[in-house]
Structures are given as structure tokens and as C-alpha cells.
Amino acid sequence: MAQQMKKLAKETAMYGVSSILGKFLNWMMVPLYTYVLKSSADYGIVTNLYAWTALLLVMLTYGMETGFLRFANKNKEEAGKVYSTTLIAVGTTSTIFALICIFFSHPIANAMGYANHSEFIAMLGTVVAFDAFGCIPYVYLRFKNRPVRFVALNLFAIFVNIFFNIFFLVVCPWLVVKAPNLINWFYNPNYGVGYVFISNIFSTALVTVALLFDVFVVKFEFDRILLKKMLKYSLPLVVLGVAGIMNQTLDKILFPFLMPGKQGASELGIYGATSKIALVMTMFTQAFRYAYEPFIFAQKKDKNSLDTYADAMKYYILIALFIFLGMVLYMDIFKYIIQRSYWVGLKVVPVVMFSFIFQGIFFNLSLWYKLTDKTMYGAWFSILGTIIMVLLNIILVPTYSYMGCAWAAFACFFVIMLVSYFFGQKYMPIKYYLKTIGLYTVVSITLYIISTFINTPYAILNIALKSILMVIYLVLLVKRDFSLRTMPVINRFFK
Secondary structure, eight states: OHHHHHHHHHHHHHHHHHHHHHHHHHHHHHHHHHHHSSOHHHHHHHHHHHHHHHHHHHHHHTTHHHHHHHHHHHOGGGHHHHHHHHHHHHHHHHHHHHHHHHHTHHHHHHHHTOGGGHHHHHHHHHHHHHHHHHHHHHHHHHHTTOHHHHHHHHHHHHHHHHHHHHIIIIIHHHHHHHOGGGTTTTOOTTOTTHHHHHHHHHHHHHHHHHHGGGTTTSOOOOOHHHHHHHHHHHHHHHHHHHHHHHHHHHHHHHHHHHSOHHHHHHHHHHHHHHHHHTHHHHHHHHHHHHHHHHHHHHTTTOTTHHHHHHHHHHHHHHHHHHHHHHHHHTHHHHGGGSOGGGGGGGGGHHHHHHHHHHHHHHHHHTHHHHHTTOHHHHHHHHHHHHHHHHHHHHHHHHHHTHHHHHHHHHHHHHHHHHHHHHHHHHHSOOOOOHHHHHHHHHHHHHHHHHHTTOOOSOHHHHHHHHHHHHHHHHHHHHHHTOOGGGSTTGGGGOO
């Protein structure tokens, strides 16, 4: 079992390189956007449209990533046929979607409140279509246990996106002053936030071209009967995925309707920027997910698999709480990621981070209905979360603005996490380390509460005192569950 945990940890680290750097791109872009864009209202536009993008991406992949892993592992000799069938299906629907966004961009833009920039809809629709198709080659690389290729492609995507964002938002404005004749033929200094979306479409197109080398690796054949079986398995996951991503992005989609006007856009921009600080938790969860999903299907036949799943849950939560403390205790440092005018929204960070932890636990718990083919349960849980999210946003946002969004997400993921746990114990009982998890949770929250009372006039002293709290958690972690003698490299110093 220890060997299996080491394998999972190794693959989590491998996939995590690209995942963490991908999320780190958001970190890098947040200070750029908050310092370069004219106002927080402009960043509110980015927050709103990218929330729509995340939702549409899940709809366009319609659960076929997990469906591919399920059917490819079920009969590995037919993996090539499963892959080609999945590619053709997702490629066709993505193309249709892109064409709809291009030809109907004006009425869609009018409905969303972007009548003066219908091209935003055309560009983002094309980006989502490319990304949806690209998800399939990526999941194929995970199936083939090729994390190096996976990481290389993700890093390519990251650096290309960074390049275009810096070029359009930093280099071009400088050239307008120093050498305007070089760029006057294509650059409009008043286009502002539009260059965020132009950068995205350029980088996505290049990454799609690079992924083609992983598309034409099997004989293309389309099996309608196989597709029907895959859709029967995957379509409940569409409801699960859509509801799940809505639970993450619905507040940013609803916000302009609940708090309209420029003030609402400005508040949304503050919420979008400050909640991005909590993305480090999503980085860890995403890295864990990339390794864990293929892992649970591969471990299904192992007689000790339930113990392995319990171990994975425990270590996920322990590390997640460590990350939580690392962020909230050192907020005096991390707050400089965003411009000072956004600091008023920093109070959402602890709430958002715990929402991400609940979300990660919910994903861990999802193994029982994925392995027992009861995926409809996951859909119902996520729908429940969506209902909670919608109702609480409608009730709280008009009065409490983005803090209402944060608490709505907290309540949403907390409830569906509990419901999934209790149903899972009925259909696939797993003896999770509840006492250990409870102990670390109480300790983490207590240390955070203590840290809120540390507010001397000296920043260095504040950081030093909060570091003592961090050391307390680390000592508990090492003494109870992370013996230094078992860690590579470090263990050579401990006999």
C-alpha cells in the first residue's frame, strides 16, 4: 500500500507541475490585469466571460473524459477504437458550437450585455471549442501514463499564453509611445480588455496544432454502438460536471444580474481578483485529480483498494489544510499579488479556500459512484449544490455583495460533501480516518483564529509570530502522519 501511495504521489507531482504552473498563470495574470487594465470593472468583464467559458467547456466534453478512461481500462485491446470514437464525437460537437458562436455572436452578445463587443463571443466560443477537443488527447496521455508529454504540452500552452498577454498588454502600449509606426497597423490602444481574449485565441490555436501529434496515433474508426454505451455512462456525468462547474462559476455568472451596472462590474472584478489568491488550493486539487482518477480505476480489483482510498483521502486533507494555513497566515505577503485598491476584498480568501477544500473532498468521495456505475448520484448531488448556490446568491448578493458569493459557495460544497459521504457509506463503505481528519481540521481553524489577533504595527513581527503557528501544525504533521524517516532525500538525515 505504501508503494501505491508513493506512485500516486509521484504522478500527482508530475501532473501537478503543469497544473500548478497553469494555475500560476492565473496568478501571474491577476497582478498584470489589476495593474494594467483601466479599472476593476474591466477585470469584472474577464471574470464574467471566463466563468461562462469554464461552464461551456464542461458541457462540450459531456463527461467523455471519464467515459474514455472507463471504457479504455475496461478493454485495453479496444482502447484505440474508444479513443477515435471519442475524438470524432467531441470534435463534431465542438465544431458545431464554434460555428453557432461565430454566426450568432451579435444576438448572444446583446443578451449578455456586451452589445458593443460581439467579437468577444466569437473568440471565446472558438477557444472553448478548441479546448473541448483538446481535452481528449490530454486524457489519452493520462491513460497511456505519459506525464512527461502531458506536462510538456501544458507548459507550452502556458508560456504561449503568457507571451501574448505580455505582448499585447505591456509591450504594445510601450511601443505606442516609443515606436508607434511599428504596431499602428494592427494595435488599437483603446481596445484594452479585448486583447486578453485575443491572446487566448492565439495561444489556444497553437496548442491545438501541437496536440494533433497525439490525435493521429490510432486508426480512425467510429463505433456507434460503443458511443451509445459511452454516452449512457457519461451523460449523467454531464449533469454532474455542469452542476459542479456551475457551483464554482455560477456566482460570477449571476453577479451582473444581481448587482447590475458599473458598480456591480467593479465589485465582481474585486471578487474575481481576490478569490484568485486562493487558487493555490485548486492547483493542488487539480494535480491530485489528474493522477487520482486513473488511479482509482486501476486499483479497483486490488483487495486492499478501500484502505488505499482511505489513505488517499487522509493525506489529501492534511496537505490541503497545510496549504490553507500557508496562505492565510502569510496573507500580508500574498496580498501584493493584486493592486492595493483590490485589498478590500481579501476577507473572502479564507472562506473561498475552505470551499475549495470541500470541493476536493467531494471529488475524492466521487469514487464510489464512479466505480459502482451509479454516476447519476453524483449528478443529483451537484444539482442539489446548484440549487443551494442559486438561492443563496439571490438572497445574499444584493445585501452582502461578493461576501454573499463566498458564503454561498462554502455552504454549497459543505452540504454536497456531507450528502455524498453518507450515501457512499451505504453503497461502498470506506473506513476513513475521521478522527485524524477532525483533529487536523480543528487545529487548523484554531491556529487561523489565533492569527487574526496578531496585528502589531510591525509587519516582520506579525509574520514571525504567525510562522510559529505554522510550525505548530508542521510539528503535529510530522509527529503523527508524515514521519521524516519515510520521506525521500530527507530520510537520509534521520536514522
